[in-house]
Amino acid sequence: MDLELSDKVAVVTGGSKGIGLAVAEALGDAGARVVVGSRTESPQLTALRERCDLTFVGVDLAELHGADRLIQAATDRHGRIDVLVNNLGAAAPRNSFLDVDDTEWQRVFDLTFFSAVRTTRAALPHLLADGGGAIVNISSVNARLPFPMVVDYSAAKAALRNLTKALSEEFAPRGVRVNAVAPGPVRTPFWTAPGGFADVVAAEAGTTAQVAVDEIVPRQMGISTGRISEPQEVADLAVFLASARAGNITGAEFVIDGGQIKTT
Numbered sequence: 255m256d257l258e259l260s261d262k263v264a265v266v267t268g269g270s271k272g273i274g275l276a277v278a279e280a281l282g283d284a285g286a287r288v289v290v291g292s293r294t295e296s297p298q299l300t301a302l303r304e305r306c307d308l309t310f311v312g313v314d315l316a317e318l319h320g321a322d323r324l325i326q327a328a329t330d331r332h333g334r335i336d337v338l339v340n341n342l343g344a345a346a347p348r349n350s351f352l353d354v355d356d357t358e359w360q361r362v363f364d365l366t367f368f369s370a371v372r373t374t375r376a377a378l379p380h381l382l383a384d385g386g387g388a389i390v391n392i393s394s395v396n397a398r399l400p401f402p403m404v405v406d407y408s409a410a411k412a413a414l415r416n417l418t419k420a421l422s423e424e425f426a427p428r429g430v431r432v433n434a435v436a437p438g439p440v441r442t443p444f445w446t447a448p449g450g451f452a453d454v455v456a457a458e459a460g461t462t463a464q465v466a467v468d469e470i471v472p473r474q475m476g477i478s479t480g481r482i483s484e485p486q487e488v489a490d491l492a493v494f495l496a497s498a499r500a501g502n503i504t505g506a507e508f509v510i511d512g513g514q515i516k517t518t
C-alpha cells in the first residue's frame with residue numbers, strides 16, 4: 255500500500271526511543287522527511303539517520319519555548335510541515351492521589367498535554383499554509399480508563415483526547431485532520447527502563463521485570479490477546495492515520511490495547 259508520504263515533512267515529538275522512535279522509523283521508511291525532537295539523540299536514532307531523511311533537534315519540550323524551537327528548526331530545514339505526531343508523554347508511578355503535589359501535576363501536564371498544545375499551536379499555521387495535513391496525538395487507554403497509579407497522567411491524556419476532537423472540528427474544513435491513537439501497555443522504556451512500571455509490578459509480584467511485562471501485566475490488565483503491544487504496531491497505526499489513505503478520518507480515536515478495554 256502506497257501511503258503517499260513520500261517527501262512529506264513530518265515532525266515527531268519525543269522520538270528518540272519507544273513509540274516515537276518507531277513512528278519516526280515508519281515515516282522515514284515511507285519516504286517522509288522526518289524531524290524528531292527530544293532531549294537526547296539515542297543510538298537508534300543516529301542509526302536511523304543513516305538510511306532516512308531524518309533531522310534530530312535537541313529540545314526540552316517541557317520548557318515553554320521548546321515547541322517553538324522544534325517547529326522553527328523543521329521549517330528552517332524544509333520550509334513546510336505536513337504531518338505532526340504529538341507523541342511525547344510521561345508518567346510516574348503513584349502510590350496515592352494524596353502524594354502528588356502541584357509541581358508533579360504541572361510536570362506531567364507539561365509533558366503529556368501542554369507539549370501537544372504548544373507544538374500544535376506552533377505547527378498548525380504551517381500545515382494550513384501548505385494546503386492541509388494531519389496531526390496524530392498519541393493518547394492512552396488511560397484517557398478512558400483512569401488508573402490511580404497514574405492519576406495525573408490519566409487526567410492529562412483525557413485532556414489530550416478532548417483537545418483532539420476540538421481541533422478536528424475547527425480545522426477539518428481547512429484540510430487538517432486530527433486523530434488520536436490510544437495504546438494500552440506497549441513494550442518501551444516507559445515500562446522497561448530501570449525504575450519504570452515493569453519494576454514496580456515486578457516488585458509487587460516478587461518476580462523479574464521481564465516476567466512482569468510478558469505475563470503479569472497482560473493478566474492483571476485483562477489484555478485479551480495475552481500480550482502487550484510492540485512499538486511498531488502503534489507506529490503502523492499512527493502512520494496510516496497521518497497518510498492520505500486516511501483522508502476522510504478525523505476526530506477519531508483508535509484504541510490499540512489487545513482487548514484491554516471491555517466496554518463497547
Ligand SMILES: NC(=O)c1ccc[n+]([C@@H]2O[C@H](COP(=O)([O-])OP(=O)(O)OC[C@H]3O[C@@H](n4cnc5c(N)ncnc54)[C@H](OP(=O)(O)O)[C@@H]3O)[C@@H](O)[C@H]2O)c1
Pocket residue numbers: 267268269270271272273274275291292293294295313314315316317341342343344365392393394395436437438439440441442443444445
Ligand atoms: N509505553 C506504553 O505503555 C504507553 C501506553 C499508552 C500510551 N503511551 C504514550 O505513548 C507515548 C510514547 O511513550 P513511550 O512509551 O514510547 O515513552 P518512552 O519510552 O518513555 O519515550 C519517551 C520519549 O520522549 C522523550 N522525552 C522525554 N522527556 C522529554 C522532554 N522533556 N522533551 C523532549 N522529549 C522528551 C524521550 O527522549 P529523551 O529522554 O531523549 O528526551 C523519548 O524519546 C507517550 O505519549 C505515552 O504516554 C505509552
